[in-house]
Amino acid sequence: MADILTPALGESVTEATIAKWTKKVGEAVKKDEILVELETDKVSLEVVAPADGVLAAINAAEGDTVVPGTVLGAVTEGAAGASAPAAEVAPATAPAAAAAASTDGAVVDVAVPTMGESVAEGSVGTWLKQSGDTVAKDELLVEIETDKVAVEVSAPEAGVLTINVQAGEAVTPGQVIAQISASGAAAPAAAPKAAAPAAAPAASGAHLSPSVQRVVSENNLNPSSIAASGPKGNITKADAIAAIGAAAAAPAAAAPAAPRALGDREERVKMTRLRQTIARRLKESQNTAAQLTTFNEVDMTNVMALRAQYKDQFEKSHGVKLGFMSFFTKAVVAALKEIPAVNAEIDGTDIIYKNRYDIAVAVGTDKGLVVPVLRDADTLSLAGIEKGIGALGKAARDGTLTMDQMQNGTFTITNGGTYGSLMSTPILNAPQSGILGMHNIVQRPMAINGEVKIRPMMYLALSYDHRIVDGKEAVTFLVRIKQLLEDPQRALLDL
Known part of the structure; x- marks a missing residue:
């Protein structure tokens, strides 16, 4: 069995989106044949078959977000190899991969992902959920801001969130910033509370990559008003840039947290990375x-x-x-x-x-x-x-x-x-x-x-x-x- 791995995506690029699979599970493949196309906010990449054989598993579907080293699927070597069920290969992890898979009653760590070459630390952005909230698997929780890139952290499992590190604090790759109690059945993601500070609101069912979130937040765009052209209806960075100037001002509830006022003529705003x-x-x-x-x-x-x-x-x-x-x-x-x-x-x-x-x-x-x-x-x-x-x-x-x-x-x-x-x-x-x-x-x-x-x-x-x-x-x-x-x-x- 040969794993199909997400390759290095280039300096400062920490994640990619599955754009298209060219084969289905059970189909024969040849070594170096293109199996899947990945998209980042800078380039498109092609991933080829590591060996002759049969595509045994697809672990990341079109539209899913993956990081370098993620196992996208597997090939059973040998032209006559039987296809293996997808369950035989560990499913791809989200950018904030948990230390261990979830089982009923387990507590899963939410860790800071690798933030790019030469990036040793980042700062926690605004949490989109609060401690005690129910979260869905792969739901966006928070973004880690560095001096080079912004890296999103999603829920590795469904469950109840407990936040360990507050917004604005410095963190390092691998540090546990939250935990999810995965006991019981997964509940649908709750709508963000009106009082909770958040970046621009996500469109229904939309997944916003860090680069898209940055454009949306900095230009007060409403994702629901942006025409999406990406896989599974995702908004691409090009979509967001095209919407600048044409979009109406974002609702006040969707604007970034207001700076703390210091009198009538002063305000304190945290410096960006x-x-x-x-x-x-x-x-x-x-x-x-x-x-x-x-x-x-x-x-x-x-x-x-x-x-x-x-x-x-x-x-x-x-x-x-x-x-x-x-x-x-x-x-x-x-x-x-x-x-x-x-x-x-x-x-x-x-x-x-x-x-x-x-x-x-x-x-x-x-x-x-x-x-x-x-x-x-x-x-x-x-x-x-x-x-x-x-x-x-x-x-x-x-x-x-x-x-x-x-x-x-x-x-x-x-x-x-x-x-x-x-x-x-x-x-x-x-x-x-x-x-x-x-x-x-x-x-x-x-x-x-x-x-x-x-x-x-x-x-x-x-x-x-x-x-x-x-x-x-x-x-x-x-x-x-x-x-x-x-x-x-x-x-x-x-x-």
Whole structure:
């Protein structure tokens, strides 16, 4: 007997939904034949037969939620193998798998599931049930929030719930956060009490994945008004995003718990995990590196003229608009090649010089600042850079960035000019040694060959780690970027 297992779903992806089985129990299968299709909020995966034989059991039906390592079914090896009843293989567990199967009178633990690679802890969200409430098997109980993902915890068995860990408390994978007394017959899930704080209400019979719940909660959507296109009538993330803007405001009872009022002009709101992580990393960066910022200004006349001359033809040829970020990225890569210390990092008493140019681009979202990475920017054309940055920005705003897309950058560019910033001192994106701050383009009088002329000027700021980058190198780096932008043909001709 060979088990059919849920494969690894990718970094930061902790669960998937059974989309479709291509075979039925008792049917013959061949090794590597596709048996089942899985869907996550990022990708679709195919699971193949582990051996020749007969599909003996299906343990997870279409629409069920599974985690990596879950036994989806089993194949009896050998072409003439008899099909085995489904009961011979342990049924797939829900994301909050219990330590032991339920029997009459047993108490089943509700444990924190694995929350993704490198995620060591999370915080308990709002419980959708209270201690003493009757719950149904696989009914959603609570969501565990981490700085990367939100993981839902469902009831492993039907019974009466006892909560051990309250909302807001920190938990670790495997920790028991509740127990279910499974004695007696399972009762239908009780409707949430009006007084109980909850996220957006679930549609009748609908299963909301963590990513869908996040979109629903943050945009006050009513799940019952969203057209569902997923298996068994489930709402997909695409369905929820499509409903943003069109949905009416969610009923007050469905809104997240109101922040505690502190007088008429104050309120206390708990920081999200993402905001906590941003705050911690920025402070760690300040405390670790010897940060210094040097400034310069660049005349954007030639870049703007070149862009105006070719932007229509560029968009027609490449299907993407020609912006300023591609020129800045090209200039940064050229400057990094000349001043390698700005592209390096400190590791203990060693300096790691990097011969790759993976440029991180800061993107502001409703949830906070994220910094996805444009890989191998030195190999990309202007069009390739614009397309890459555009795709990363869209993924950031849609909340679909993976951890791989936000790690191992060598240098960062941040554009405060998008919001009207005239000048700033950006904080290093540790462990990187440099970050370039772009700012607003402002028409200012400049002395040009003894004459005063109005030119579109931008202040540039380079924050750098003075432990590894000397002042001369930092100034030279910024001057080089200025030269390449004021004469953009130099960058295009690699001069």
